[in-house]
Amino acid sequence: MNEIxxxxxxxxxxxxxxxxxxxSSVAQVGVGLETSGEIIDCGGxxxxxxxxxxxxxxxxxxxxxxxxVLSGSQAAARGGFTAVSAMANTYPVADSAGxxxxxxxxxxxxxxxxxxxxxxxxxxxxxxxxAEIGAMAESAARVRVFSDDGKCVSDPLLMRRALxxxxxxxxxxxxxxxxxxxxxxxxxxxxxxxxxxxxAGWPAVAEESIVARDILIANAVQxxxxxxxxxxxxxxxxxRWAKAQGMAVTAEVTPHHLLLTDESARTxxxxxxxxxxxxxxxxxxxxxxxxxxxxxxxxATDHAPHSDEDKECEWxxxxxxxxxxxxxxxxxxTTMIESGLMDWQRLAEVMSYAPAKIGGYEGQGExxxxxxxxxxxxxxPQSEWLVDREALLSRSRNTPFPGMKLTGEVIHTxxxxxxxxxxxxxxxxx
Amino acid sequence: MKNLLSINDLSHDEAISILDTAAELQxxxxxxVKKLPTLRGRTVANLFFEDSTRTRLSFEAAAKRLSADVINxxxxxxxVSKGESxxxxxxxxxxxxxxxxxxxxxxxxxATSLAESGWVHAHIINAGDGxxxxxxxxxxxxxxxxxxxxxxxxxxxGVKVAIVGDIAHSRVAxxxxxxxxxxxxxxxxxxxxxxxxxxxxxxxxxxxxxxxEDLASFDVVMMLRVQLERMNDAYFPNGRExxxxxxxxxxxxxxxxxxAIVMHPGPMNRGLEISSASADSAQSVIxxxxxxxxxxxxxxxxxxxxGPDIASAGGL
Numbered sequence: 129m130n131e132i133x134x135x136x137x138x139x140x141x142x143x144x145x146x147x148x149x150x151x152s153s154v155a156q157v158g159v160g161l162e163t164s165g166e167i168i169d170c171g172g173x174x175x176x177x178x179x180x181x182x183x184x185x186x187x188x189x190x191x192x193x194x195x196x197v198l199s200g201s202q203a204a205a206r207g208g209f210t211a212v213s214a215m216a217n218t219y220p221v222a223d224s225a226g227x228x229x230x231x232x233x234x235x236x237x238x239x240x241x242x243x244x245x246x247x248x249x250x251x252x253x254x255x256x257x258x259a260e261i262g263a264m265a266e267s268a269a270r271v272r273v274f275s276d277d278g279k280c281v282s283d284p285l286l287m288r289r290a291l292x293x294x295x296x297x298x299x300x301x302x303x304x305x306x307x308x309x310x311x312x313x314x315x316x317x318x319x320x321x322x323x324x325x326x327x328a329g330w331p332a333v334a335e336e337s338i339v340a341r342d343i344l345i346a347n348a349v350q351x352x353x354x355x356x357x358x359x360x361x362x363x364x365x366x367x368r369w370a371k372a373q374g375m376a377v378t379a380e381v382t383p384h385h386l387l388l389t390d391e392s393a394r395t396x397x398x399x400x401x402x403x404x405x406x407x408x409x410x411x412x413x414x415x416x417x418x419x420x421x422x423x424x425x426x427x428a429t430d431h432a433p434h435s436d437e438d439k440e441c442e443w444x445x446x447x448x449x450x451x452x453x454x455x456x457x458x459x460x461x462t463t464m465i466e467s468g469l470m471d472w473q474r475l476a477e478v479m480s481y482a483p484a485k486i487g488g489y490e491g492q493g494e495x496x497x498x499x500x501x502x503x504x505x506x507x508x509p510q511s512e513w514l515v516d517r518e519a520l521l522s523r524s525r526n527t528p529f530p531g532m533k534l535t536g537e538v539i540h541t542x543x544x545x546x547x548x549x550x551x552x553x554x555x556x557x558x
Numbered sequence: 559m560k561n562l563l564s565i566n567d568l569s570h571d572e573a574i575s576i577l578d579t580a581a582e583l584q585x586x587x588x589x590x591v592k593k594l595p596t597l598r599g600r601t602v603a604n605l606f607f608e609d610s611t612r613t614r615l616s617f618e619a620a621a622k623r624l625s626a627d628v629i630n631x632x633x634x635x636x637x638v639s640k641g642e643s644x645x646x647x648x649x650x651x652x653x654x655x656x657x658x659x660x661x662x663x664x665x666x667x668x669a670t671s672l673a674e675s676g677w678v679h680a681h682i683i684n685a686g687d688g689x690x691x692x693x694x695x696x697x698x699x700x701x702x703x704x705x706x707x708x709x710x711x712x713x714x715x716g717v718k719v720a721i722v723g724d725i726a727h728s729r730v731a732x733x734x735x736x737x738x739x740x741x742x743x744x745x746x747x748x749x750x751x752x753x754x755x756x757x758x759x760x761x762x763x764x765x766x767x768x769x770x771e772d773l774a775s776f777d778v779v780m781m782l783r784v785q786l787e788r789m790n791d792a793y794f795p796n797g798r799e800x801x802x803x804x805x806x807x808x809x810x811x812x813x814x815x816x817x818a819i820v821m822h823p824g825p826m827n828r829g830l831e832i833s834s835a836s837a838d839s840a841q842s843v844i845x846x847x848x849x850x851x852x853x854x855x856x857x858x859x860x861x862x863x864x865g866p867d868i869a870s871a872g873g874l
Binding site for chain 1: 643644645666668670671674687689729732755756757758759
């Protein structure tokens, strides 16, 4: 029988505890526990629930040169994630039961974290007619989250229908809020930096107008809306208003939008090109405050691997997106915990409990208790480390943080009772 | 000065020094022998990913008058999208022995990307990158202004310049704003609100939606080319309405100071942003700009490829 004892870990409330894991679940929580099985010394390490990422791009099927479900799972384990969601913009698009089951099975066989496929809202991400949402929900993958991410479901009627349709099985629509007509050719945040660089602006209102519209539509049809990668101060204000009215909306923020601003575009290095774009410092501060006060529910990475070819070119030709699984915790600790804006309890909430709840991911984001699934991450809260571009486990190298010093490092990750990251090393299959 | 990517690369003194070098070159080439042996054996490649016959010819003439060898590469948008990447093209030409690239590219920042990426070692002159900058145009414009309004002066304080037209999409406007501010001129950009970029406040210039308001106060009126395609994107209703509000027609020409000069980077849309009467008037210096373009580009090529400061060396 698989038995692991986590010894002397720091619990969320700051107390020192032992956790005994048997098979895939928690058998005992207490002090002075003993085992005949493996003991992991967790002195000085914080015990957190395994992180849950509601927004990644694992690129399989179709772009296996940039990421696979396996390499993405390795990156996830390194980042402390025990569940990741794979967006639908693959080739072919995940708009049918066949494709989502393929992704789901690839996740199972990688075995390093739960991989939940996200289904497309519209067939082929074309924004014209609904994808086979019901078939995906009933498939082995049991899809509950649907999104055309990368593209906005800009047709308000299609958005309304999708929101209504998923009510039958408790699904949620995750919207990439970007009014396409206001962002034709858009390259970066609209503002003074864009005006100086001569890059076409992506205005805040292109996001905010969709956020406002969809909150109203979701409320009108009494369905659940999740807003992907909130990036502006105005969006924060709209979501805050909606929550004050008791509307069923949730929102995410990415680590990079908590840290970087549009000033980085001055290099014209497309490593900083991302959608939605990096915004102003004013927006960054508003996002941090909103994550701390609960207006924003979760952190999601929008991990978006791209090949060197797609980034080694002039800005306008480069792909949008950056990888983020392996640096997420460090960015959140550095921007939110070190700054005193948020405590570890809140970090567990935004990186595990809340995203698991939004996605309906069973056995993920559970409170520490006997019988719960053993999904844990052990973090050295004091460790300062440098992001090493070459050491990334993701197949792609497009991190905007190379050489950056971050605080808070993932040391061990335990996925359903299995140590998938041990002392910073991912379990390997040979 | 190895590269010239943006006016921001130049200090005030460096900018003045380029203008001085150009003035020396103008004297040296004023006679019957227009060619100098300075860059003999060096190869300049005009790398043009966007059509621009005028700018290419101007750089070609400049390089040839300095005895450099010139090779030309041109690709339109279509062949670029077929995989003719900036990186591969530049590396291929460099392998043929290019010492300096003159780069024109439809993407803003392309010259910076080429220079900062380490793809090539050759020197790089930005000959226009998207809607970002066109630094040699600004230098030739300041050279022209200096001849008319700032003779012998190293600063342009008191010189009032209006830049009129599609500011939002103009690389000529961006480079001119940066350089004219550096030299101390008083700059106003004038356009309908749709063609004033968001974030103009950070430019440190005045902006106005009314061309007529201060018309009589300007020493320089720089008209920008307006692309008619902008109409389709609803930047303005049509050419007639644009010309009424922002064109330099005969009536506005007569209200200018007599000493004011009229500039245009070309090619002109006669009857749209500028009337023939204005373009061909005694106050127009548009053809002089073209002539000065060759001289200023000679100065830039000369400085980039490591020649001594002609002005301080007292000639060649």
